[in-house]
Amino acid sequence: MxxxxxxxxxxxxxxxxxxxxxxxxxxxxxxxxxxxxxxxxxxxxxxxxxxxxxxxxxxxxxxxxxxxxxxxxxxxxxxxxxxxxxxxxxIVSLDEPYESGDGSNMQREVAALDGDPLEALEEKEFHGLVQTALSKLTEEHRAVLVLREIEGYSYEEVACLLGCSLGTVKSRLSRAREVLRREMMELGRHVDLDVAAARERR
Missing domain, CATH: 1.10.1740.10 (RNA polymerase sigma factor, region 2, helix turn helix motif)
Structure with missing residues (x-):
């Protein structure tokens, strides 16, 4: 230790x-x-x-x-x-993290899978969607969401890290979750079309 x-x-x-x-x-x-x-x-x-x-x-x-x-x-x-x-x-392309960073990063994980290629595609797409949706949040909303939901900090710790009040953290987190959910649903519609097309080609 x-x-x-x-x-x-x-x-x-x-x-x-x-x-x-x-x-x-x-x-x-x-x-x-x-x-x-x-x-x-x-x-x-x-x-x-x-x-x-x-x-x-x-x-x-x-x-x-x-x-x-x-x-x-x-x-x-x-x-x-x-x-x-x-x-x-x-001006930053919102698709760039998904195409470059997420594509290469998730590719190594997918390559290690021994399952259905379609399942691998769906998993890759999901992780890509999350990161793409995160990229559409404001920096304040992304920071509070990552710290709380991904890093697992408490509300009080997030407030300390960001130097803001507990009420501000809860307000930003609520808004961030709402925006992320909406973005995921919107992006998911496009992925559903891609996955459906992949199934049709099988």
Missing amino acids: HDTSALVRKAQSNDPRAFEELVSFYQNKVYKLCYHLAGNQDDAQDLSQEVFIRAYKALGSFRNEADFGTWLHRITLNIWLNIKRKNSRK
């Missing part, structure tokens, strides 16, 4: 190996959050790298009584929200 507090103290004392161990232990958790926020592999990798760079630079300000993983998630959110706000005027 990792003694995170001890590793943090060593890293704060300029022990590079200790920080490498922290990165090794938390990199998958950080990447998972980055992927759900960014929507594709390339941006998620860039974001996760930036998170650890920022964390290393700010390590001296970390208080060891806090949870290091939560601190990293807070850094992740801050970086991602700042990037989204800076790029808010840029």
Whole structure:
């Protein structure tokens, strides 16, 4: 079992190996959050790298009584929200995460399946739909939904991570669920047509 507090103290004392161990232990958790926020592999990798760079630079300000993983998630959110706000005027294809990031990511999982190819297609389509629908949410709604529903943080923890009130979290979450449900239903109609066509060709 990792003694995170001890590793943090060593890293704060300029022990590079200790920080490498922290990165090794938390990199998958950080990447998972980055992927759900960014929507594709390339941006998620860039974001996760930036998170650890920022964390290393700010390590001296970390208080060891806090949870290091939560601190990293807070850094992740801050970086991602700042990037989204800076790029808010840029035109981004909503289909891009589904075609590039999700396509290649889900392909490895599908390739490992030994079942019906149609079931594999349907599973791939579903995961693609979720990520595509997430990409259509505002950054505030996506953040609160990912933290609560995917990362499993409590309402209070989400409020702390986002620096807003509990009421704001609940309001955003309710709205985010509604929008996500609507987007999934709309996107699902198109997938149903594709799956039906696939069945017809069998």
